[in-house]
Every structure is written in C-alpha cells, then in structure tokens.
Amino acid sequence: MQITPLLYFKPIEIYLFYLTLTIYCIGTINFLIYLIKPRPLFSLLAFYITIIGFVFHSIIFIFRYFTYACFPVTDLHQSLFFFAWCFVGVFIIFNIKHKIPVLGSFVTPLAIVFLISSATLFTQKPVQIPPPLRSIWLPIHTTLAFLGEAFLGLAFCGGVMYLIQENQIKNKKWSRFLHRLPSLQTLDDLNYLCLSLGFPFLTLGIITGSIWAEYAWGSYWNWDPKETWSLVTWLIYAALLHGRLTIGWRGRRAAYFLIIGFAVVLFTFLGVNLLLPGLHSYDSFTSP
Amino acid sequence: MNIIVAGLSHKTASIEIRERLSFSSRNLTTPLQEIVNFPAIYEAIILSTCNRVEIVCTAADSEKVIREIKIFLADFHKLSLDEITPHLYFYTGQDAIRHVFRVASSLDSMIVGEPQILGQLKDAYRSAVANKTTGSILNRFLHKAFSVAKRVRTETDIASSAVSISFAAVELARKIFDNLEDKKILLIGAGEMAELVTRHLVSHMVKELFITNRTFEHAFLLAQEFGGRVLKFDELFDNFAPMDIIISSTDAHDIIITYEKIAKALHARKNKPMFLIDIAVPRNIDPRVNDLPNVYLYNIDDLDGIVEKNRQVREKEAKQAEEIVEKEQMRFYVWLQQQEVTPTIITLKEKFESIRLKEIEKTFSHWEGLREEDKEKINALTHAIVNKILHGPINFLKTKGEKNRFPIEEIKKIFNLNDKEDA
Numbered sequence: 001m002q003i004t005p006l007l008y009f010k011p012i013e014i015y016l017f018y019l020t021l022t023i024y025c026i027g028t029i030n031f032l033i034y035l036i037k038p039r040p041l042f043s044l045l046a047f048y049i050t051i052i053g054f055v056f057h058s059i060i061f062i063f064r065y066f067t068y069a070c071f072p073v074t075d076l077h078q079s080l081f082f083f084a085w086c087f088v089g090v091f092i093i094f095n096i097k098h099k100i101p102v103l104g105s106f107v108t109p110l111a112i113v114f115l116i117s118s119a120t121l122f123t124q125k126p127v128q129i130p131p132p133l134r135s136i137w138l139p140i141h142t143t144l145a146f147l148g149e150a151f152l153g154l155a156f157c158g159g160v161m162y163l164i165q166e167n168q169i170k171n172k173k174w175s176r177f178l179h180r181l182p183s184l185q186t187l188d189d190l191n192y193l194c195l196s197l198g199f200p201f202l203t204l205g206i207i208t209g210s211i212w213a214e215y216a217w218g219s220y221w222n223w224d225p226k227e228t229w230s231l232v233t234w235l236i237y238a239a240l241l242h243g244r245l246t247i248g249w250r251g252r253r254a255a256y257f258l259i260i261g262f263a264v265v266l267f268t269f270l271g272v273n274l275l276l277p278g279l280h281s282y283d284s285f286t287s288p
Numbered sequence: 289m290n291i292i293v294a295g296l297s298h299k300t301a302s303i304e305i306r307e308r309l310s311f312s313s314r315n316l317t318t319p320l321q322e323i324v325n326f327p328a329i330y331e332a333i334i335l336s337t338c339n340r341v342e343i344v345c346t347a348a349d350s351e352k353v354i355r356e357i358k359i360f361l362a363d364f365h366k367l368s369l370d371e372i373t374p375h376l377y378f379y380t381g382q383d384a385i386r387h388v389f390r391v392a393s394s395l396d397s398m399i400v401g402e403p404q405i406l407g408q409l410k411d412a413y414r415s416a417v418a419n420k421t422t423g424s425i426l427n428r429f430l431h432k433a434f435s436v437a438k439r440v441r442t443e444t445d446i447a448s449s450a451v452s453i454s455f456a457a458v459e460l461a462r463k464i465f466d467n468l469e470d471k472k473i474l475l476i477g478a479g480e481m482a483e484l485v486t487r488h489l490v491s492h493m494v495k496e497l498f499i500t501n502r503t504f505e506h507a508f509l510l511a512q513e514f515g516g517r518v519l520k521f522d523e524l525f526d527n528f529a530p531m532d533i534i535i536s537s538t539d540a541h542d543i544i545i546t547y548e549k550i551a552k553a554l555h556a557r558k559n560k561p562m563f564l565i566d567i568a569v570p571r572n573i574d575p576r577v578n579d580l581p582n583v584y585l586y587n588i589d590d591l592d593g594i595v596e597k598n599r600q601v602r603e604k605e606a607k608q609a610e611e612i613v614e615k616e617q618m619r620f621y622v623w624l625q626q627q628e629v630t631p632t633i634i635t636l637k638e639k640f641e642s643i644r645l646k647e648i649e650k651t652f653s654h655w656e657g658l659r660e661e662d663k664e665k666i667n668a669l670t671h672a673i674v675n676k677i678l679h680g681p682i683n684f685l686k687t688k689g690e691k692n693r694f695p696i697e698e699i700k701k702i703f704n705l706n707d708k709e710d711a
Contacts, residue, residue: 039442169463170578172590174597179448183466184561248558251582 010067016060021115023053024088028108035105038180043101047092050108054088061085071139076273080118082142083269084111086150094154100190102180106157117270137212145205149265151198152237156262158191159255166252188250191258195244199237206230229268236261289330289425289628290350290697293379293387294357295342298398301375303338309365309372311336313408316415323360324421328352331426335391335412337405339398344388346425348700350380385429385624386617392433393440394447395609401447401602406437425627429620436616443612446605449598453591454484456598457565458492461533464563464584472496474531475516476524476545477538478506481567481588485535490514498531500524502538528553535565536572545573547580554580565591628696633682635705640674 009017030046061082064072073082091107094100165181168174181187209230210220221227240257243249249257296309311319316334323332323343332345343361347353358376362369379387390396394405413430416422422430441447450456458468465471473494475486478501490497497516501507507518519527528534528549536545545564550573554562559582566573566587578585648670652663681699699705 165463169460169584172586172593174594178463179445183463185464185466248560250559251561253581 013060013063016056016063017115017119020053020056020060021112023049023056024108024112024115027053027104028112031101031105031108035102035177035180038102043104046104046108047095047101050088050104051092054085054092057085057088070134071142073138073142076121076270077118079142079146080114080121080270083146083149084114084118086143086146087111087114087153090147090150090154094194098190098193100182100186102182103154103157103161103190106160107154110153110157135212135215137208137215141205141208141212144201144208148198148201148203148205149269151194151201152258152262152265155191155194155198155258158187158194159258159262162187162191162255163252163259166255184251188254191254192244192250195237195241195254195258199241202234202237206234225272226268229264229272233261233264233268236264289346289348289624289631290353290380291344291346291384291388291425291429291624292350292353292357293342293344293384294354294361294376295335295340296372296375296377297340297342297396299396300377305372305375306338306341308367309341309361309375310338311341313337313411313415316412317419319360319364320416320419320421322364323357326353326356326360328356331416331423332421333412333416333426333430335409337408340391342391344384344426344429346423348705354378382617382621385620386613388429388433389436389613389617389620390610392437393609393613394437395440395606395613399451400606401451403441403447406434410434425624428623432616432620436613439616440609440612444605444608446602446609449601451595451599451602453481453588453595454488456591456594457485457535457586458488460584460586460594461489461563462492464561465532469493469495471532472498472530473533473535474498474500474519474524474528475510476500476534476536476572477502477540477568478510479537479567482535482537483510485565485567486510486514489533494533529556531562532560533563533565534573535567537567538572539568540572541570543572543574545577547574547576550574550577550583551580554583625696629685632696632699632705633685636678636681636685636699636703639703639705640678644670644674 027046027049030042030049034042034046072078088111161181165184165187168178214220240254244254311334313336319334320332323329328347328349330346332343335342343357358369362372392406392409394401397405450459461468471494473489475482497514498519499507499511499516500519500521502521511518561582564573564585571587573585577583685699
C-alpha cells in the first residue's frame with residue numbers, strides 16, 4: 001500500500017475531511033469538559049457541534065457518491081469512513097430520543113479514532129468495483145451491517161460506562177465521576193436497547209450479504225474469513241441475547257460481553273481485511 | 289434606604305428558643321402587618337422555618353429598626369427582651385444582602401446545600417406579597433436572591449451529593465435503580481436510622497414497602513406510619529427474591545441474612561440488582577454477599593465514608609459559591625445605592641425648602657409695612673443662601689454616594705432626614 005493521497009482523494013475531499021475531523025474534535029473536547037463539569041451548556045454545545053460535524057461528514061459521503069457514481073463503500077477507507085458516519089448518526093438519533101449526552105463523551109472520541117484510522121487506510125486509488133458486484137445489494141448489505149455494528153458500538157460505550165459505574169458502586173470508591181454517569185439501570189437498559197436494535201440489523205446484514213454472494217459468486221456461503229468471523233460475531237451477540245432473556249445475563253457480565261463482542265466486530269471488519277486473505281479483501285474482488 | 293435582617297438560626301439559638309420565636313407559616317398576616325406598622329419600617333418579609341426565624345425589612349434608620357424588631361419579637365411571642373436578645377443577630381447594608389443571598393443559596397443551612405430553604409424563602413416572599421408588605425426594593429432583592437441561589441445551584445456542585453446517611457442511601461439507590469417508583473423495599477427491624485432511610489425512600493415515590501420485626505406491634509405501627517405492609521418475621525426468609533432494596537437494622541447478634549439466601553434470591557429474580565443496606569451493629573448481613581454479581585451491600589461505615597467524602601466536596605464547592613454570592617452582593621449593593629442618591633437629594637432639598645418657607649412666613653407675619661418687592665428680595669436672598677449651603681452636601685452625595693453608603697447615612701444623620709413623620 002503506497003501513500004499517495006492525492007491520487008486517491010480529490011483536494012476538496014481532503015479539505016472537507018479535515019474540516020469534519022476538526023469539528024468533531026471540538027465537539028469531543030466539549031463532551032470531555034462536560035464529563036468534568038456537568039453543566040447542561042457544555043452538553044448542548046458539544047451535541048450541536050457534533051451535529052454540524054455530522055453534516056459535513058454526510059456532505060463528503062454524498063460528494064463521493066456522485067463523483068464515483070457508485071455507493072462509496074468499496075474499500076477499507078470508504079468503509080471505515082461510512083462506519084464512522086453510521087456510528088455518529090446512530091448516536092445523534094439515540095441522544096435526541098433518550099437524552100444521555102454523557103454517552104457522547106465516549107462515542108465521539110471513538111468516532112474520531114475511526115475517522116483518523118480511515119484516513120490511513122486508503123488504497124492507491126478508489127476501487128472501481130467490477131460489474132458483477134455493482135448491484136443494489138452493495139448499499140443494502142453495507143448499510144444494514146454497519147447500522148447494526150454502530151448500535152453495537154454504542155452498546156460497547158454503554159458497557160464501558162457500566163463497568164466504570166459498577167466498579168464505583170460495588171467497591172465503594174465514590175468519586176465525583178459517580179454523578180456524571182447515569183444510573184446502572186439506565187446504562188443496562190441502554191445496553192440492552194442497543195443490543196436489541198443492533199442484533200437484528202447485524203442479522204439482516206449477514207443475510208443480505210449472503211444473498212448478494214449468491215448473485216455475485218454463485219453461492220450463499222463460502223466460508224471465507226469475513227463470513228466466518230461474521231458468524232462468530234453473530235454467535236457472541238446471539239448468546240448474550242439468549243442468556244439475557246432466559247437466565248438474566250445482565251449487568252457486568254453483559255457489559256463484558258458487549259465489549260468483547262465489539263472487539264470481535266472490529267476484528268471482523270478490519271483485522272480480517274488487513275490480516276487474512278479472502279473474498280472480502282477488497283483488492284480481490286474479481287476472485288474466485 | 290437600608291436593608292436590615294434580624295433573626296435567629298440554628299447557629300445562635302437552641303431548638304427550644306427557635307420554637308418559641310417561630311411564626312406559623314400559614315398565617316403571617318398578623319405579624320407582617322404589625323411589623324410594617326412600626327414607623328421606621330417600610331417593607332418586611334418573615335421567614336420562619338424549623339432552623340431559622342428571620343425578618344428582612346427595609347428602612348431608613350437601621351438602629352431604630354433593630355430596636356423596633358426586638359420589641360416586636362418580644363411582644364408578639366410574649367417574652368422579655370432579655371430572654372431573646374442574646375439569640376438574635378442583625379445585619380445591615382452589605383452584610384444583610386450577603387446574608388439573605390447565602391440563606392437562599394443554602395450556604396447558611398445546617399446541612400449546606402440542602403434544597404428546601406429556597407422553597408421556604410419563596411413561600412415567605414409570597415406571603416409578604418399577598419399581604420402587600422413588600423415594595424420595589426424587597427421585590428427586587430428577593431428575586432435577585434432566587435436567581436443567585438439558582439446560579440449557585442447550576443454553577444457549583446454544592447447540592448449534587450448527599451451529606452447525610454439517609455440521603456446517601458437514597459442517592460445510591462437511585463444510582464443503581466434510577467427510578468424507585470416500582471421498586472420493592474423491605475425493612476427488617478427498627479431503629480432511628482433505619483426509619484430515617486425508609487422515610488426518605490418513601491418520599492422518593494417508593495410505593496411497595498414491606499416491614500418485618502420480631503415484635504409484630506412495632507412493625508405494625510411503622511407500617512401504618514409509612515403505608516407499608518407487615519410481613520411475618522419467620523416467613524420472611526424464603527421471600528427475599530421480590531425485594532429490590534433491603535434495609536436491615538435488627539439487634540440480632542449474628543448474621544441473619546446469609547450469602548446462600550441472597551444467592552438463592554438472586555437466582556430466582558434472574559440477577560436483577562439488589563441493594564442491601566446493613567445499618568445494624570453488629571452486622572446482620574453476611575459481607576460476602578457483596579461479591580455476588582448485581583448485589584450491592586453497604587453497611588453503616590460505607591455510608592459514613594460516602595457522607596464524609598461528599599462533605600469535603602461540598603466544602604470545596606461552598607467556597608466557589610461564596611464567591612458568586614460576594615459578586616452578586618456587590619452588584620446588588622451598587623443598584624441599591626443608585627436608588628438612594630436621588631431620593632436623598634430630593635429629601636434634603638425639600639427639608640431645606642420647608643424650613644425656609646416656614647421661617648419666611650414667620651418673619652413676614654410680624655413684620656409690618658413690608659413692601660412686596662422687599663418680600664421678593666428676601667425670598668431670593670434666603671433661596672440663594674439655602675442653595676449655597678446645599679451645594680456642598682449635594683455635590684458630595686453625587687460624587688461619593690454612588691459607590692459608598694457612608695456619605696448617604698452621614699448626610700441623613702446630620703440633617704435628620706430619617707424620620708418618616710418629620711420629613
């Protein structure tokens with residue numbers, strides 16, 4: 001992989017990308033201040049700034065859609081970029097509905113990490129995907145899968161918050177941080193809600209993916225690493241959901257599950273592409 | 289115009305004295321009317337809570353007002369002046385403004401940061417408004433006090449954490465369960481602290497309360513008081529599963545709630561969280577239950593530790609709050625001064641003019657054969673003298689009075705401007 005950003009990116013894309021990143025950073029700083037000094041002003045400011053960042057994030061995406069005349073989720077850079085977009089978008093909707101602004105203090109730094117990583121993961125130039133793969137299933141499959149993973153990302157943040165809060169209450173280490181984080185019940189509900197939204201999307205993502213595989217490669221399931229690891233991810237979340245509903249896997253155990261689950265999601269997403277060869281490795285689109 | 293606060297609080301008077309000097313907050317009409325009937329007092333508010341009795345008023349002559357309020361308090365409560373004087377404090381000017389702001393912001397409370405006082409002050413103000421004993425100064429003053437209290441509340445963490453054991457328990461419960469409305473609480477045993485915790489939980493909308501005690505009568509009485517249900521002591525121990533919060537405070541000398549019982553209950557309730565509060569000494573609940581997932585056990589020392597920590601936080605925050613109060617106090621004081629200068633000048637001019645007119649009338653009445661033009665000359669002469677004399681004091685007021693209350697008071701004293709009847 002060569003670093004030739006100018007071949008890959010149009011200049012305007014680069015400017016917009018930096019702008020988006022800067023706005024997100026300002027939003028994140030506000031969210032972190034909010035964590036230290038929980039004045040409603042900071043959370044509102046942070047949230048509105050994040051929304052502005054999201055607007056620019058969307059503009060880049062739309063720009064790419066028209067420039068490349070294709071749903072721009074064709075390589076690892078674009079995928080991670082789109083995933084960050086889903087992640088922030090899901091958070092914005094979630095916060096409007098459920099008003100847990102402190103979640104932003106965990107979500108926005110993670111979103112920045114995704115965006116910055118995406119900037120380092122570009123190929124020489126945008127992949128022109130071959131005709132067999134140009135289908136309506138590309139946007140459907142990627143959107144569903146990423147929405148699911150975005151919700152699971154929120155659940156991951158919720159899980160981290162749960163563990164911090166639980167540790168304080170369980171071990172009687174009361175810090176001022178205790179008042180910044182929501183109650184255990186709220187966090188557990190949040191985690192469950194994210195899981196119960198993320199899991200169906202993930203399932204649909206896998207199903208649509210296999211339908212697309214049937215169209216593209218002639219077989220629903222090829223056991224390539226991406227598919228295998230997707231299945232592993234799915235099984236982890238399925239186990240958690242099942243455990244929760246039947247024998248009450250909640251609280252700390254659920255939080256650990258959500259954290260491990262999301263780590264596997266990231267591995268399936270990035271690790272498989274970077275480390276293991278297979279159909280989903282974007283430079284081998286034409287095989288098998 | 290001066291703001292004066294007179295009163296007594298938990299800092300200066302015992303509960304017995306406070307009780308005897310308190311006013312019924314339901315009927316403040318009589319005392320309010322009596323106060324404003326005193327000649328020196330213009331406006332008045334009475335704040336009477338279990339921790340303080342305070343009269344906030346405006347007047348021109350603060351010393352006179354202090355005397356009048358003492359007499360009023362003694363007469364109204366049928367006590368002698370000597371009995372009440374040692375417990376009273378008086379604040380005037382900036383001290384009075386600061387004091388009321390501090391009271392409203394709960395900086396002067398027994399438990400710093402407790403929120404009730406602001407509501408009580410608002411009620412007191414409403415009563416005074418209803419009885420028409422407030423005017424432009426107190427109206428503005430009290431609204432300012434409310435906004436200062438709000439500022440302190442939003443800009444500092446003074447009220448964010450509990451500083452009593454029972455509040456700490458409630459706060460913990462809310463950090464675990466968020467909403468306590470649909471939670472089931474079990475109180476085992478009795479005791480002051482346990483009842484206090486229960487009372488606070490019940491005041492947080494907890495609806496389902498179960499009480500058990502070795503002596504049925506005691507449990508029954510408590511249940512009546514809190515609106516709970518009595519469980520039989522012996523049946524209880526197979527029945528922990530539905531309970532979300534258990535408060536234990538029996539005088540049993542060993543552990544009555546074991547690890548196994550809670551583990552069993554937890555399994556039956558599918559790991560839903562349980563919050564156990566062990567107030568008893570020696571302890572009633574096996575400390576190992578805290579190792580169970582989703583079970584949170586706090587004993588009296590744990591709660592004490594939290595309270596101590598929160599108290600330190602509050603003390604730190606209180607400093608920040610005092611700074612806010614100080615700034616706002618200065619600002620309000622400047623406003624008060626500006627209200628003051630012009631009226632003082634007018635009163636001063638009116639006073640001199642009335643003296644001049646009186647004297648001229650006197651002179652003219654027994655000065656026969658005075659011509660009209662002479663009269664006019666004398667008129668002009670006296671007018672000029674008065675103006676020349678007043679020039680100094682008025683200039684003094686205009687330049688110094690804006691920033692400093694001292695010249696206004698001095699001028700008022702020198703020219704005796706303070707008596708309502710006199711002016």
